Amino acid sequence: MDKKTVSTIAYLSRLSLDEENGEKITKDLENIIKFVNQLEDANTQNIEPLASPLEKTAKTREDKVTAQNRKDIFLERSPKSNDDYFLVPRVVE
Amino acid sequence: MSIQYKTINELSQMLKSRDISNKELIQETFNLIDANLHLNAFITLNKDASLLKAEELDKNLSLQPLSGIPIAQKDLFCTKDLRTTCGSNMLSNFIPPYSATVIENLENAGCVSVGKTNMDEFAMGSSNETSFYGNVQNPWGDKLVPGGSSGGSAAAVAAGIVPAASGTDTGGSIRQPASLCGISGLKPTYGRISRWGMIAFASSLDQAGPMARTAEDCALLLNQMCSHDLKDTTSLDETIPDFTENLDKPIKGLKIGLVKEFDLSQLDKEVVKVFEESKKQYETLGAEFIEISLPNISLSVPTYYVVAPAECSSNLSRFDGVKFGKRCDDPKDLEELYIKTRSEGFGDEVKRRILIGSYVLSAGFYDAYYKKAQQVRRLIKNDFDDAFKKVDVIMSPTTRGAAFEEGSKGDDPIQMYLEDLFTIPANLAGLPALSIPNGMVDGKPIGLQLIGNFLEENKLLRAAHNFQLSTDWHKKTPKGDIQS
Numbered sequence: 238m239d240k241k242t243v244s245t246i247a248y249l250s251r252l253s254l255d256e257e258n259g260e261k262i263t264k265d266l267e268n269i270i271k272f273v274n275q276l277e278d279a280n281t282q283n284i285e286p287l288a289s290p291l292e293k294t295a296k297t298r299e300d301k302v303t304a305q306n307r308k309d310i311f312l313e314r315s316p317k318s319n320d321d322y323f324l325v326p327r328v329v330e
Numbered sequence: 331m332s333i334q335y336k337t338i339n340e341l342s343q344m345l346k347s348r349d350i351s352n353k354e355l356i357q358e359t360f361n362l363i364d365a366n367l368h369l370n371a372f373i374t375l376n377k378d379a380s381l382l383k384a385e386e387l388d389k390n391l392s393l394q395p396l397s398g399i400p401i402a403q404k405d406l407f408c409t410k411d412l413r414t415t416c417g418s419n420m421l422s423n424f425i426p427p428y429s430a431t432v433i434e435n436l437e438n439a440g441c442v443s444v445g446k447t448n449m450d451e452f453a454m455g456s457s458n459e460t461s462f463y464g465n466v467q468n469p470w471g472d473k474l475v476p477g478g479s480s481g482g483s484a485a486a487v488a489a490g491i492v493p494a495a496s497g498t499d500t501g502g503s504i505r506q507p508a509s510l511c512g513i514s515g516l517k518p519t520y521g522r523i524s525r526w527g528m529i530a531f532a533s534s535l536d537q538a539g540p541m542a543r544t545a546e547d548c549a550l551l552l553n554q555m556c557s558h559d560l561k562d563t564t565s566l567d568e569t570i571p572d573f574t575e576n577l578d579k580p581i582k583g584l585k586i587g588l589v590k591e592f593d594l595s596q597l598d599k600e601v602v603k604v605f606e607e608s609k610k611q612y613e614t615l616g617a618e619f620i621e622i623s624l625p626n627i628s629l630s631v632p633t634y635y636v637v638a639p640a641e642c643s644s645n646l647s648r649f650d651g652v653k654f655g656k657r658c659d660d661p662k663d664l665e666e667l668y669i670k671t672r673s674e675g676f677g678d679e680v681k682r683r684i685l686i687g688s689y690v691l692s693a694g695f696y697d698a699y700y701k702k703a704q705q706v707r708r709l710i711k712n713d714f715d716d717a718f719k720k721v722d723v724i725m726s727p728t729t730r731g732a733a734f735e736e737g738s739k740g741d742d743p744i745q746m747y748l749e750d751l752f753t754i755p756a757n758l759a760g761l762p763a764l765s766i767p768n769g770m771v772d773g774k775p776i777g778l779q780l781i782g783n784f785l786e787e788n789k790l791l792r793a794a795h796n797f798q799l800s801t802d803w804h805k806k807t808p809k810g811d812i813q814s
Contacts, residue, residue, distance in 0.1 A: 242689075243685070246685050246688045247685060250643060250672075250681075250684045250685055250687075250688045251647075251650075251668040251672050252672050252676070252681055252684065253670070253673045254673075258678070261741075262681070262682060262685065265682055266682070266689070268742070268743075268744060269635060269743065270689070272631075272747075273632040273635050273690075273699065275629060276629060276632050276633065276636070276699070276703060278629075279626065279629055279705070279706045281702060281705035281709065284709060285705070286704030286705050286707075286708065287704050287707045287711055289533075289534040289564065289760075290520045290521075290534065290711065290758075290759060290761075291564055291760065295563040296563065296567075307427065310427045311427065311653070311654075314424070314425065314427065314654045315652070315653055316651060316655075316657035317657065323652050323653055326661055326662065327663075328663075328664050
C-alpha cells in the first residue's frame with residue numbers, strides 16, 4: 238500500500254484526503270490489509286463463496302405496479318431541485 | 331411514582347391499573363431524558379408527537395401489546411417526518427418521507443418513539459466515539475464509553491430512561507454495548523426483522539434487534555419487531571413464534587457448547603472468573619457443557635474486515651449530495667460536487683472503511699480478498715453447522731472486558747476492531763445471539779453471550795430468562811440494585 242494506490246482508491250471512492258490525513262490513512266490501510274492477509278492461511282480450495290447467510294434466491298412477485306408517484310416528496314428533500322428534476326452543476330458545456 | 335429502571339411489563343401494569351396515565355408516563359420519560367442530557371444518548375427528540383400519541387392513548391383505550399411503552403429508536407432507522415442522521419454529518423438535515431418497517435411494527439404495537447439515539451457514524455465503531463454528534467457517556471462511569479455502535483440506545487436503557495430501545499448489529503453493535511452497559515440485547519437470525527428503512531452498512535450482515543433490561547422484555551419486543559416484509563427480499567418467510575412462550579420452562583438437559591478455540595487465558599482474570607461463575611450457575615440450572623471446535627473462528631475478524639467494508643463502500647456510494655442529505659457549497663462541476671460532499675460529509679472511520687472496501691473490490695484484488703473472505707465465511711458457517719449437531723447453544727463472554735475509557739484504544743483501528751472478536755462470528759453465519767449481564771469487573775458490568783442455531787431465538791431467550799430468574803445481575807443499576 239503506497240500513496241499512489243491510496244490516491245487511486247480514494248478517487249474511485251470519490252473521496253479526497255488532505256496531506257496529513259492521507260499519511261495517517263495510508264498507514265492505517267496498510268496495517269488493516271496486513272491484518273486481513275491472515276486469510277491467506279485458510280485452505281479454501283473448492284469452497285463456494287458465501288455471499289449471504291440465507292443463500293435464497295430473491296422471490297418474484299406478480300408484475301403489478303405498486304409504486305406511487307411521490308415525486309414532490311422526494312424532490313423536496315433534495316439539496317437542489319426544480320419542479321421536475323434534481324439539479325447539479327452543468328455537465329455538458 | 332418513579333418509572334426509572336422499570337421493565338416493559340411493570341410499566342404496562344402501571345398503565346393498566348391506572349397508577350399512571352399514558353401522558354404522565356411520557357412526560358416523566360422526557361423528565362428523565364432532561365435529567366440525563368450529559369449522557370448525550372439522544373440526537374433528536376420527538377417530544378410533541380410522543381405527548382400527542384400518549385394523549386390519544388389516554389382517550390381511546392388500546393389493547394395493543396406494547397400500548398404506551400416509551401421506546402428509544404436508534405438513529406439508523408428511518409422515521410417518517412423525524413430527522414434521521416445515522417450519526418453522520420452527511421445526513422444532518424435528512425427527514426425521511428417514510429418509516430422503517432420495524433419502526434412501523436413497533437409503533438403499530440403501541441410503542442411511543444420518544445427519540446432517536448446517538449450511534450457510531452453509519453454504525454461503524456465499537457465505542458460511539460465516531461459519532462458526528464459527540465461521544466455517548468456510559469451511565470456506569472465518567473468518561474467510560476457505552477460501546478457501539480448502538481451506544482445511545484444502550485445508555486438510555488442502562489440509565490433507566492426507557493425500558494426499551496431498538497438497535498442494529500452488523501458485527502456486535504447490539505451485544506457489545508449491551509455488555510458494556512449492563513443490559514440485555516438480542517441480534518436475531520439474519521432475515522427475521524425487515525431491513526426496509528434501515529440505513530444499510532453491510533447488507534449481508536446487518537440485522538435489527540431489541541435492547542432492554544431483561545431477556546423477557548427482549549422477547550416481548552421481538553414479537554412485535556419481526557415480520558415478513560415484501561419490501562426486503564432477504565426478509566424471511568418463516569413462522570414467527572411467540573417468543574415469550576415457555577420462557578419459564580426449566581432448561582434441564584440444555585447442551586451448552588464451549589468453543590475450544592476461544593483462548594480465555596488472554597482475558598483479564600476477573601473476566602474469566604465472571605464467566606466461570608456463569609458456567610456454575612448454568613450447571614445448577616441443569617445444563618451440561620460440551621467442548622466444541624470451530625476451527626476457522628480465528629479468521630472471523632479478518633473475514634469481517636473484508637466483507638463489511640466491501641459492502642459498505644458499495645452501500646455508501648448513494649451519498650452523493652444529489653438526491654438527499656448534505657451537499658457541499660459551490661461545487662465547480664459534478665465531480666467536485668461528489669468528492670467535496672463526501673469528503674466533508676463522512677468522518678475518518680467511515681472513509682477508512684470505504685477505502686478498504688474499494689481496495690478489496692478493485693480489479694486485481696477481488697479474488698485475493700473479497701472472494702477469499704467469502705470462502706472463509708462459508709468455512710466459518712460450516713463450522714457452526716457441525717457444532718449445532720452437538721449442542722443447543724454456544725456460550726462465551728460477549729466482550730474481552732468491561733467498558734473502557736474514551737480515547738484509550740489509541741488511534742490504531744485494529745485494536746478497536748478486535749473489540750468484536752466474540753460477536754462477529756454470529757453475523758458472518760447469520761445466527762441469532764444475545765448478551766445478558768452476568769457479573770461485574772471493577773464496578774462495571776459485563777455480559778455473557780449465547781449464540782443459537784438458525785431461527786432458534788426461543789432457545790436463547792429461554793436460557794437467558796432462566797439465568798435471570800436465578801441471578802440479579804440484570805437488576806444492577808449505576809445507582810444501586812433494583813429491589814423486587
